[in-house]
Amino acid sequence: xxxxxxxxxxxxxxxxxxxxxxxxxxxxxxxxxxxxxxxxxxxxxxxxxxxxxxxxxxxxxxxxxxxxxxxxxxxxxxxxxxxxxxxxxxxxxxxxxxxxxxxxxxxxxxxxxxxxxxxxxxxxxxxxxxxxxxxxxxxxxxxxxxxxxxxxxxxxxxxxxxxxxxxxxxxxxxxxxxxxxxxxxxxxxxxxxxxxxxxxxxxxxxxxxxxxxxxxxxxxxxxxxxxxxxxxxxxxxxxxxxxxxxxxxxxxxxxxxxxxxxxxxxxxxxxxxxxxxxxxxxxxxxxxxxxxxxxxxxxxxxxxxxxxxxxxxxxxxxxxxxxxxxxxxxxxxxxxxxxxxxxxxxxxxxxxxxxxxxxxxxxxxxxxxxxxxxxxxxxxxxxxxxxxxxxxxxxxxxxxxxxx
Amino acid sequence: xxxxxxxxxxxxxxxxxxxxxxxxxxxxxxxxxxxxxxxxxxxxxxxxxxxxxxxxxxxxxxxxxxxxxxxxxxxxxxxxxxxxxxxxxxxxxxxxxxxxxxxxxxxxxxxxxxxxxxxxxxxxxxxxxxxxxxxxxxxxxxxxxxxxxxxxxxxxxxxxxxxxxxxxxxxxxxxxxxxxxxxxxxxxxxxxxxxxxxxxxxxxxxxxxxxxxxxxxxxxxxxxxxxxxxxxxxxxxxxxxxxxxxxxxxxxxxxxxxxxxxxxxxxxxxxxxxxxxxxxxxxxxxxxx
Numbered sequence: 001x002x003x004x005x006x007x008x009x010x011x012x013x014x015x016x017x018x019x020x021x022x023x024x025x026x027x028x029x030x031x032x033x034x035x036x037x038x039x040x041x042x043x044x045x046x047x048x049x050x051x052x053x054x055x056x057x058x059x060x061x062x063x064x065x066x067x068x069x070x071x072x073x074x075x076x077x078x079x080x081x082x083x084x085x086x087x088x089x090x091x092x093x094x095x096x097x098x099x100x101x102x103x104x105x106x107x108x109x110x111x112x113x114x115x116x117x118x119x120x121x122x123x124x125x126x127x128x129x130x131x132x133x134x135x136x137x138x139x140x141x142x143x144x145x146x147x148x149x150x151x152x153x154x155x156x157x158x159x160x161x162x163x164x165x166x167x168x169x170x171x172x173x174x175x176x177x178x179x180x181x182x183x184x185x186x187x188x189x190x191x192x193x194x195x196x197x198x199x200x201x202x203x204x205x206x207x208x209x210x211x212x213x214x215x216x217x218x219x220x221x222x223x224x225x226x227x228x229x230x231x232x233x234x235x236x237x238x239x240x241x242x243x244x245x246x247x248x249x250x251x252x253x254x255x256x257x258x259x260x261x262x263x264x265x266x267x268x269x270x271x272x273x274x275x276x277x278x279x280x281x282x283x284x285x286x287x288x289x290x291x292x293x294x295x296x297x298x299x300x301x302x303x304x305x306x307x308x309x310x311x312x313x314x315x316x317x318x319x320x321x322x323x324x325x326x327x328x329x330x331x332x333x334x335x336x337x338x339x340x341x342x343x344x345x346x347x348x349x350x351x352x353x354x355x356x357x358x359x360x361x362x363x364x365x366x367x368x369x370x371x372x373x374x375x376x377x378x379x380x381x382x383x384x385x386x387x388x389x390x391x392x393x394x395x396x397x398x399x400x401x402x403x404x
Numbered sequence: 405x406x407x408x409x410x411x412x413x414x415x416x417x418x419x420x421x422x423x424x425x426x427x428x429x430x431x432x433x434x435x436x437x438x439x440x441x442x443x444x445x446x447x448x449x450x451x452x453x454x455x456x457x458x459x460x461x462x463x464x465x466x467x468x469x470x471x472x473x474x475x476x477x478x479x480x481x482x483x484x485x486x487x488x489x490x491x492x493x494x495x496x497x498x499x500x501x502x503x504x505x506x507x508x509x510x511x512x513x514x515x516x517x518x519x520x521x522x523x524x525x526x527x528x529x530x531x532x533x534x535x536x537x538x539x540x541x542x543x544x545x546x547x548x549x550x551x552x553x554x555x556x557x558x559x560x561x562x563x564x565x566x567x568x569x570x571x572x573x574x575x576x577x578x579x580x581x582x583x584x585x586x587x588x589x590x591x592x593x594x595x596x597x598x599x600x601x602x603x604x605x606x607x608x609x610x611x612x613x614x615x616x617x618x619x620x621x622x623x624x625x626x627x628x629x630x631x632x633x634x635x636x637x638x639x640x641x642x643x644x645x646x647x648x649x650x651x652x653x654x655x656x657x658x659x660x661x662x663x664x665x666x667x668x669x670x671x672x673x674x675x676x677x678x679x680x681x682x683x684x685x686x687x688x689x690x691x692x693x
Contacts, residue, residue: 068655075444075659096445182552183640235548236530368657378640382554 025301025308026057026080030066030291031325035265039324047311054304074098074296081299082308085127087118087289087359088366094126095364100295102126105306115290115331118359129331130313131321132290135194135254136353137161137278141271143168143175143251154275156282158198158224161252168251169232179241179253180233183378187238189370190287191254192377194277195221197358198284203369203398204361211398213373214391222380222387229381246270254286257328260346264326274349276356288357290331329354365401372397438666444659456666466667468642469649470674472558476645477626477678479562480569484622485615488570492577493607506578513572521635524564525551528636557641561632569625573618580614581607616686620679627675646671 031040037060044056059080061069067089073079074093085093093099103125108116115129137155144153147167155161165177181191201217204210212218234241234250242259244250246268254277263270276283293309295302311317318330319338328350330336341347360366376394379385385393413420438456442449460466495506512520527534528550535545546553550560584607592602630647637643639652646667654664 071444071655071659092445097447098445182548185638185640235552240529365658371657382552382641 022053022055023301023304024055024057025082025299025304026059027082027084027308028059028061028066028070028080029084030061030063032060032062033325036321036325039321043312043317043320044308047308050311051304051307054307056308074298077298079296079298081296081301081305083294083296084130085292085294087115087292088370090119090127090292090294091121091362091364091366093294094121094124098297099126100297100299100302102128102295102306112333113331114329114333114354115288115292118288118290118362119292119294121362121364127292127294128309128313130291130293131318131325131327132288132329132331132354133256133327134286134288134329134350134353134357135190135256135277136286136349137252137275138245138255138259139164139252139273139275140245140248140250141273142248143171144273146171147251154273155252155278158195158278158280158284161278162224162228165228165232165252175249175251176234176244177232177251178228178234179245179250180229180235180381181241182235182237183374183382184237185374186370188377189373190289192222192225192373193358193360194254194284194286195225197286198277198279199224200280203373208361211395211402213376213395213398214388218391219388222377222391225377226380226387257326257347257350260328261326272346274346276349276353283353283356285356285358286353288354288359290329368401369398434661434665435669437662438669440662441660442662444654444661449662452662456663457670459663460667460670465644466646466649469639469644469646472642472644473627473629473646473671475558476562476565476629477623479559480565480626481619481622484566484569484573485618487566488573488618489577489611489615491570491574492581493603495574496578496581506575509574510571512568513575515568517568517631518635520564520568521632524560525636528560551637552641554642557637558643561636561643565626565629565632569622573622576614576618577611580611584610612686616683619686620682623678623682624675627671627678 027044029040031037041058044058048054048056057080061084067086070079070083070085070089070093074096075098079098083099090099101124106116106125106128108120108125110116113129115132116125119125119127119129139154141151144164145151147164147170149164149167153164155164167177168175169177181188196218199217199221201212201215201221203213205212229235232251234244236244238255241250241253242255242262245253245255245259246263246266248270260274262268263272277286278284293313295305295309299305313331315330315332315334315338318332318335319340321327322330322335323340328341328347330341335341336351341351360370363369372394376385376390379390379393380387383390439451439453440449441452441455491509495502495509526532529535530547530549530552532549534550538545546556550556588606588610589602592606597605628647629645630651633639633643633645633648634651639645639648644652650664650667650671653660653667
């Protein structure tokens, strides 16, 4: 009896010491979709198998309030070890010292990975690119054909695009050339900026000292956007526009890879064209954003956190994730070579577009700047303001902010 | 059995601790923060006196949010009160199936605001049922939907709010009506008073305390309107209200807790003043009656 008790005690001590030796790290992530979450869990399980001394606690966030939760957690000195961050938030958290400087750990190589520019604040790297995102132009081939275009046509320039949108609008009272976003927060500016960048406009001068949001090029871009909105626009929120597009009511829209996922899951029958965003000359410049992984500056498990980040952002894990989520833009160039991307023409459009993109300035005040731009676009489209005046007011707001 | 003072204190301690920790302390702390430039993620902050309040007075977005809030309050309160009273008078009469009507009118009040806001977002969209009804009535609804037009967005949210609130206030009016003695109506009837005279001279004056309660409570609630705006428009199309502005400043754009706190206290002062004015006006009118 004594022996049994002794053995049990020993076993408990051994197991206990084993458990105690495990490092637990927490990862806050946004992928709660039932079609994706199991893949995230499986990737984490594989990581734990490969690193038996590390345990990962996975916490889900939603896009509705995830940003607030992260801000409050970081401000209170708590928060997880690993954070999934949208590209727009990195500068905000880096500037206030809440993210660990990963410059020593990461060696950005544009031949290996895309997106490092969005994670670099004042010359230092604060996050690792994971899954990126851009917008391409989608068109309804049937409507283009009805409007008199040959089956190979895709607009290369903004003029061609405008002309085609007008021709499609003229087809029928219930047909619209262009899907124009309503004043949706965090979305409208992403639709205007491709026009803005494709005209060659900039938000700040190259030395980042002056805001040039109301330059002639920017005004021209907003005038074109407004013309499309007023004359050919089916105005709704993003979901509403996509519904109308899939119902064959809209000729062109700008959208992301989620539209491909939707078409596949809902088995929608649409004669789809995906093309690079048109410009003054082909191609134009689209919007770049994405998901990044960062380490909380307050984390005392930085080494284990980096191991997890390296594992999750490995080319193999990225391909697994992209297949589950039907994502088109892994940051890893090696992952982009996978057959999954190479054999799908629409995914290829996204990968090509990713090399012709701009991203918003890496600025701690970006959320405010974004808001000012959105207000200007909203005023031009839905208010009584002229594009030039709306942009001038936005520039003034941003300039005042920068002077403070 | 009488409780000793110490026992009373012990028994009320759980509530007292919660009140101090989660109500009183944040209230006082945010009052103090209103005089600082504190931002949520910043490591330090300065005392800036009344600067936040001065900035608010010149902030176009805040002034626009205040204007929208007043439009909301002044637009919804009279309509809600009148409809609630009319419904209370209607369901107080003895007719078959009035329980069903009472339950039907009250049902929106016990349904989640988010759920209702989502349903109305769909109803208000282009091609939605409300646009169809408007067309049926010979009106021309906004081309892109009621919520995507500056001329209609705020009023559409107000209409939904009235629809949602009337049932609750109807119930309070109903309780007030039940408390009016039948003898008064009988005496008036014997003296030849018609329905309108009885309503004007008996029902309305005796319902005044209830009406005051409803107007004050509904005003405070309407001044704090947020969920509807957050779910339906995110403050776009000229629908941002004062609380939405506070939320944006504190938790969305720049995490300016100091500035947001100042705006919150300014709103508090406005609500307090509005309530006092309501009390004074309604009490004075009661004295006249």
